[in-house]
Structures are given as structure tokens and as C-alpha cells.
Amino acid sequence: MKIYKIPEATVMRLSVYSRFLHQLIDEGVATVSSGDIAKGVGVSSAQVRKDLAYFGEFGTRGVGYRVDELYGHLMKILGLDQTWNIVLIGAGKLGSALALYQGFAERGFHISTILDVDPARIGTKLGNVEVEPLEVLQDRVKENNIRVGVVTVPASAAQDVTDRLVQAGIKAILNFSPRILKVPNSVILRNVDLSVNLEVLSFNLALNR
Amino acid sequence: MKIYKIPEATVMRLSVYSRFLHQLIDEGVATVSSGDIAKGVGVSSAQVRKDLAYFGEFGTRGVGYRVDELYGHLMKILGLDQTWNIVLIGAGKLGSALALYQGFAERGFHISTILDVDPARIGTKLGNVEVEPLEVLQDRVKENNIRVGVVTVPASAAQDVTDRLVQAGIKAILNFSPRILKVPNSVILRNVDLSVNLEVLSFNLALNR
DNA sequence: CCATTTTTGTGAAATAGTTCGCAATTATAA
DNA sequence: TTATAATTGCGAACTATTTCACAAAAATGG
Secondary structure, eight states: OOOOOOOHHHHHHHHHHHHHHHHHHHTTOOEEOHHHHHHHHTSOHHHHHHHHHTTOOOOBTTTBEEHHHHHHHHHHHTTOSSOEEEEEEOOSHHHHHHHHOHHHHHTTEEEEEEEESOTTTTTOEETTEEEEEGGGHHHHHHHHTOOEEEEOSOHHHHHHHHHHHHHTTOOEEEEOSSSOOOOOTTSEEEEOOHHHHHHHHHHHHHHTO | OOOOOOOHHHHHHHHHHHHHHHHHHHTTOOEEOHHHHHHHHTSOHHHHHHHHHTTOOOOBTTTBEEHHHHHHHHHHHTTOSSOEEEEEEOOSHHHHHHHHOHHHHHTTEEEEEEEESOTTTTTOEETTEEEEEGGGHHHHHHHHTOOEEEEOSOHHHHHHHHHHHHHTTOOEEEEOSSSOOOOOTTSEEEEOOHHHHHHHHHHHHHHTO
16 A cells, blocks of 8 residues: 655645534535635635545535535544543643643543642642643553643653653654654654744744834 | 745744754853754754755854854844734633743743633733733724734634734734634734644544554 | 865755646536 | 536646755864
8 A cells, every 4th residue: 555645734734624614514514615615714726625635536526525524534534533532741821721622622632631740730620630640641541542642841841751751652742842852753743832833923023124 | 125935934943943042052052053953953954054044144164153143143033132012812721821821921922911801801810911801902002012913712703803903903913713714915824723733643643543 | 284174055956745727527507 | 418617636837845965164183
């Protein structure tokens, strides 16, 4: 079986398409064209078709796509036809916000374990999940078959926490700390640096001074 | 004057380089090579040099870059040689977390105004900033010379809030709601969709099933 | 002062990603 | 039935980005 490398930008767009399709389902729309999707999410129709073409033929020429069908395909492709248990490390401001963020639950991401080292936070509850000490990491990962970790600790603790996640067998890490993390090749790492996003804005604003 | 289009990926990397350089300054390192930077942030040294080449010649052949000097250049390029006042709309979980996030302040982003429509939130304080009603938007933007807005309201309210920001003269918007927003061409828009990031992870995990 | 080493800056080559253009397919209307 | 319109899927062309490779410049050590 030939493996094509899928551009990350394509994957991100698929995620956006899927959300748009969900909106259409709510509105009772039955079929949609690549042009409609394009208009709805702000890309070109050729882009939409190309993105989908990586994964198969989902449409009918002259007609378009059946909304529910395409939505199902996208959710499957994105691995969202299942629930993912997640461990979140760092129950500070950002960690708490993420733990309580409805957007994750809606897409099948279940933060089943929240860990911290601060005794003041351990034992408190975020939603219906109790904050536990970092030491139980390995156990919880095994018990709940957790493959994804979210890091929301201060930069100074980020690499240590990451090493522990790797050690515990975590396969993918979403890092919110502004620190470059080292992980083995077998572990998928994504960085969400909130400041970087503001800095792209300030760069562009500063250009036209 | 010829204007080169700078790839957005380049701008994001400059932001990462600048943080790495700050780390070096703290460690008392005086000079650094493109290879060192590359190693530190996980890109190729050619990439580092190419990125910098868009903006000038900052190094010395055979030697490398003076850390403090390069840092200064990058901060200037990124528009971080000034403080940016920011209005944040939506004082929910995520909004509160961002309002209190130290990472913004450290980079010169000052959330000077926080607005919401929920009477229960209005009048409360996040750090030393009081949550005010949405109606004062226009006044605060003028008073504080605010050019950047951060949207952390639910998807259903996002477009309305965005229209108001545009109306009030905001020039750049960082959108955390999972909604595709329409803005005039003159306004810079960036989307930070937290779920999209997790979905890229689940896509990659689901690939090797 | 010259040979050697280091490391930048940059044109050229390679790779990756997007847009174009159109044949193929389906639906619709005459 | 047949012409017309809509819209996909996809190869080809185009554009953008990254990597390569090396001359040029600076430092170092004999």
C-alpha cells in the first residue's frame, strides 16, 4: 500500500470542513458542492477538492457531496469516530480553562486525568475530574488507555513533564508552554504558542507603520 | 521600495528564534551561530539564515551573530519594541485564562480592556482589570489606542463581536472561537482553533492503527 | 603573513503545495 | 431523446518554500 504524505495544512482544513459540515447538518442541508464549502470556510473550491482527493472520491459529478456522508468520512479520517482519553498536566489558569473547554468534549476529546505538582491544587476538582499528583501518571495512562497528553505547565517544568509523558507511553503531546521540547521520533508533538499568534499580528501591524 | 512577501511560517519562526535568543541572553551567551539556533529550535541552519535574510544581514561570516544584537533586531521586526494594548472580549474560562496569562505581558502585550455581556461577570476583576460591558468598546479603543482584539466568546456570538471590533476601528483580531469570521481586507485575522490542534494529533494517531 | 577553519549570505536546485483547465459524469429541461 | 448546465476528479502548470552547495569573509594558529 502506497502511503502519501498528507500536508498538515490539508489536515487542518479537513478539521475546519468537518465543522462547517456539522453546521450544515444542523441547518438540514442535504448536499453541498466544493464551491459552497470553499465559500463557507474561505478557501478555493479546487483546494477543497484536492484536499478530499487525498482520501478518495466522496462526491458525485454534476451534483456535489452528500453532507452527512462526507461528514462521516471526514470524522473517520480525522480519527474522531472514537473518544480519545487525554491527560492534562498543569492545572493552572490555562490548564483549568482547557479542562473545562466544551470544544474538546464536543469533538470526542475527554480529559480523563488532570495532574499537577502543587499541593494546593491537588484534590480540587475541575468539572468532575479531580486534580491528582503527577506520580499517578503511569497508572492513569494504563488504566484509561490514554495516548494524548496536554502540557500546560510553566516553561521551566515543560521538558521534565514531557519526559515523564514519553516514559509513561504517551504517543502524542500538545504543548502550550513556550518552550522547545525534545521528544523521540515515535512521539508526535504539536506546539500551540499563544504569544506567537499575537506576534504574527504585531509583525503585520508593524509593517505598515 | 520593493516589498517582499514574507512567508507566515518565517514570521512564526522569528518569534521562536527571539524566545530562544532571550534564553541565551539569560544564560550569558554572547554569540551564536545559525547552527546553534537551528539545533535549539529544531529547524535547519539554512532555514535560520534564509529567514533572517529577508530582513538584512545580521551576522558576521566565520563568527555568527551577536546574541543581544540579533535579539534586538528580531524584536524590532516583530513589532515588539513597543507595548500593544489589547481588548479581550469574552471573560469566560478561556478569556480569563488569557487575561491572566503571563506570557502575553512578557512580550509586551497588555490586555488593557476586558469586555463581556454577562452581568454576572461585569464588575469582577481579572488581575487588576475590571470586566466592563461591551458597550464601552468604542470608547476604550480610542482612549487606549487599542489596535488588537482577542475574541473568546462562544461561536454563536463571534461574528457579532467581530463586527463591533471592526466598527470600533480594531486593526487585528485573534479569534479563539471555532467559527469562520468575515472581516474587511483591511483587518488582519488569525484563528487559533484549539480543537484543530488536537485533531491533527488524532489524525496522525489514527493513521497508524 | 599564509594556510586552515568557521560560518555567513545567497543563487540554484529540489521539494512541496496551490491553482488551473478540462474531460467525465450526472441531472435537468426542452 | 438530446442539448444544456452543473460539478467532480485529476493531470499539468504554476507558485512558494526549503534545502543544497559554495564563494566570501573573518578568526585562529603556526
